[in-house]
Amino acid sequence: MRLIATRLARQLVLVPVVAVASYFLMAALPLTTESDTKRQVSPELAASYQRDLGIGEPFGILRPWQKLFAGERLGTSAQGITGDELLQKLSGSVGVGLVALPLALAWALGFALLRTRWRRGRWAVLGDALPAIAFGTPVFIPALLLAPSVVERGHLLPELCAAVVIAIWPGTFLGTLVGDALETELSRDYVRTALSKGLDPGTVLRRHVLPNVWPALLDAVTPVATALLAGSFAAERVFGLPYFGQLYVLAVLNKQVAVVVVSTTTFATVLVAVSLTVELLRVLVDPRAREARA
Amino acid sequence: MNRIPLRAWVGLLLLVGLGALSLVAGRLFPEALAHTCPLGWDLNRPDRSVCELAFGGLWVSLAVGLAAGALSTVLGLGVAALARLSGGVTEQVLLRAVDAVFALPDVLVVMVLQLAGQSLMDAGMGGGLGPFGLMVTSLALVGWAGPARMFRDRLATLEGQEYVAAARALGGGGPHVLRVHLWPMLRPFVLAVFLSRLPNAILTESTVSFFGIARMEPMSLGRYLGTSYAALIYEGGGRVVIPAWGLLVLLVLGASLASQALGGGTRRQV
Numbered sequence: 069m070r071l072i073a074t075r076l077a078r079q080l081v082l083v084p085v086v087a088v089a090s091y092f093l094m095a096a097l098p099l100t101t102e103s104d105t106k107r108q109v110s111p112e113l114a115a116s117y118q119r120d121l122g123i124g125e126p127f128g129i130l131r132p133w134q135k136l137f138a139g140e141r142l143g144t145s146a147q148g149i150t151g152d153e154l155l156q157k158l159s160g161s162v163g164v165g166l167v168a169l170p171l172a173l174a175w176a177l178g179f180a181l182l183r184t185r186w187r188r189g190r191w192a193v194l195g196d197a198l199p200a201i202a203f204g205t206p207v208f209i210p211a212l213l214l215a216p217s218v219v220e221r222g223h224l225l226p227e228l229c230a231a232v233v234i235a236i237w238p239g240t241f242l243g244t245l246v247g248d249a250l251e252t253e254l255s256r257d258y259v260r261t262a263l264s265k266g267l268d269p270g271t272v273l274r275r276h277v278l279p280n281v282w283p284a285l286l287d288a289v290t291p292v293a294t295a296l297l298a299g300s301f302a303a304e305r306v307f308g309l310p311y312f313g314q315l316y317v318l319a320v321l322n323k324q325v326a327v328v329v330v331s332t333t334t335f336a337t338v339l340v341a342v343s344l345t346v347e348l349l350r351v352l353v354d355p356r357a358r359e360a361r362a
Numbered sequence: 363m364n365r366i367p368l369r370a371w372v373g374l375l376l377l378v379g380l381g382a383l384s385l386v387a388g389r390l391f392p393e394a395l396a397h398t399c400p401l402g403w404d405l406n407r408p409d410r411s412v413c414e415l416a417f418g419g420l421w422v423s424l425a426v427g428l429a430a431g432a433l434s435t436v437l438g439l440g441v442a443a444l445a446r447l448s449g450g451v452t453e454q455v456l457l458r459a460v461d462a463v464f465a466l467p468d469v470l471v472v473m474v475l476q477l478a479g480q481s482l483m484d485a486g487m488g489g490g491l492g493p494f495g496l497m498v499t500s501l502a503l504v505g506w507a508g509p510a511r512m513f514r515d516r517l518a519t520l521e522g523q524e525y526v527a528a529a530r531a532l533g534g535g536g537p538h539v540l541r542v543h544l545w546p547m548l549r550p551f552v553l554a555v556f557l558s559r560l561p562n563a564i565l566t567e568s569t570v571s572f573f574g575i576a577r578m579e580p581m582s583l584g585r586y587l588g589t590s591y592a593a594l595i596y597e598g599g600g601r602v603v604i605p606a607w608g609l610l611v612l613l614v615l616g617a618s619l620a621s622q623a624l625g626g627g628t629r630r631q632v
Contacts, residue, residue: 078458078461079465081458081462082462082465085462086466090474093474093478094478096478097477097478097481097482098481098482098484098485098487200611200614200615200618200619201611201615203561203614203618204561204565204610204611204612204613204614204615204618205607205610205611206565206568206569206572206584206610207569208568208569208572208587208588209587209603209607209610212587212590212591212594212603213594213603215591215594215595216594216595220595294465294467295467297467298467298468298469298470301469301470301569301573302469302569302572302573305572305573306591316470316473317473317573317575320473320474320476320477320573320575321573321574321575323477323481328474328477332470332474335467335470336465336466339465339466339467340465343465
């Protein structure tokens with residue numbers, strides 16, 4: 069229990085750290101200068117930035133959060149956003165990520181099984197080539213290639229296409245890890261014993277091998293979830309999906325400092341929630357993890 | 363020579379070949395390339411051929427990746443050495459800082475750092491840091507955590523060896539053991555980690571440039587691809603997107619092959 073509490077505390081502390089760091093970074097930006105030639109924003113706009121961030125006010129750091137919870141609009145232009153809109157956009161991105169996760173897991177499992185089978189055949193080179201191509205392909209490239217059919221001609225569902233393109237890299241990454249774990253497990257004595265007793269290979273795989281592979285899969289799920297959510301930024305931008313990634317990129321491009329602070333912290337909170345969920349799942353699935361924590 | 367695996371040689375040769383190709387085609391003789399390019403002209407930049415933009419972008423992406431990879435490796439090495447030398451509470455605090463930075467997605471943090479850096483530059487407070495320097499610094503500030511964690515773990519493993527215990531028993535201090543006994547064993551691993559940072563840096567830079575947030579000129583591969591939406595709509599994109607994509611894949615493949623092979627090689631040696 070103590071170990072779980074320590075891990076929980078380590079994860080949770082990330083949220084206030086990100087909130088404070090992003091706030092002070094944005095508050096320190098030289099949004100106004102004394103020279104007209106170097107001025108980035110008008111004095112009125114600079115004043116509203118200062119109001120948004122509560123600069124010069126006591127407990128000004130709480131100002132973006134007060135506005136958020138009071139339902140007021142964060143930001144100074146059309147990109148300004150209320151708390152409800154932020155949650156709505158976040159739910160859109162998380163929804164795309166939730167569709168992408170099973171796609172990535174299915175692709176990972178399929179790729180791992182194929183890679184194990186290819187290992188000794190003439191297709192072995194594909195087992196190495198596919199990850200190399202996937203790792204060298206940023207999300208925006210398959211998204212760009214699909215974009216004419218999705219955006220211009222409306223032939224395909226943008227959300228589903230976004231989920232498919234953001235699942236490619238995480239799926240391949242997980243598949244490589246699971247493939248390695250599968251290979252290690254398949255070479256163990258208990259597999260040979262089970263096969264020699266007459267069990268068919270499918271049953272051995274399902275009942276004996278896969279339960280031992282789940283922990284390796286879960287270990288990699290947190291970075292994969294991060295990649296899925298971050299990858300959705302690029303996919304949303306290309307497919308024009310009006311969700312969290314699009315909001316974040318526009319906030320950065322338009323220097324919506326209060327929106328950047330709140331969005332960054334919200335994103336860190338989502339990552340922490342994912343990480344804690346995976347940690348709990350690991351305790352449920354892996355008996356060794358339970359014993360280590362007892 | 364014999365210790366370096368074949369895969370590492372293939373990866374390194376691929377990287378050096380791409381670097382030489384981008385130098386010759388993108389930097390030294392761009393005019394010759396412009397007249398012989400079989401892929402024609404870019405729709406958005408009718409004064410430039412697709413080959414010029416692709417190989418010029420390759421040169422920029424490679425330079426950003428090498429500089430950012432080197433800087434983040436040096437930073438990570440410094441943090442790991444500091445953590446092991448100080449030990450105790452300082453090491454724990456540094457490790458928690460590493461965990462915190464590592465948990466955040468690179469693309470998001472680089473975007474925020476670009477916003478901050480560009481505001482400073484616009485206000486004349488950039489300290490001579492151009493868009494290239496800003497991108498390299500942003501990538502290094504995000505990318506040091508991974509190398510720091512790997513170096514710290516590797517140093518902890520190496521410190522468990524008998525010869526290190528013997529050096530300590532003979533009165534060798536922390537910095538002496540680190541410099542004389544641990545560094546020679548760590549060197550191949552440092553190269554492997556540096557090469558593993560290269561694809562991360564290149565892909566993160568490409569994604570951020572694709573969003574239009576980085577202002578690098580000449581354009582990197584990511585920024586070039588980011589401007590090719592019109593070509594995709596009107597032509598299907600193969601002529602414009604696939605060459606740049608292929609170069610990006612080859613770049614990452616070379617770095618990954620070399621990094622994995624060298625990392626595996628050093629593990630066997632320890």
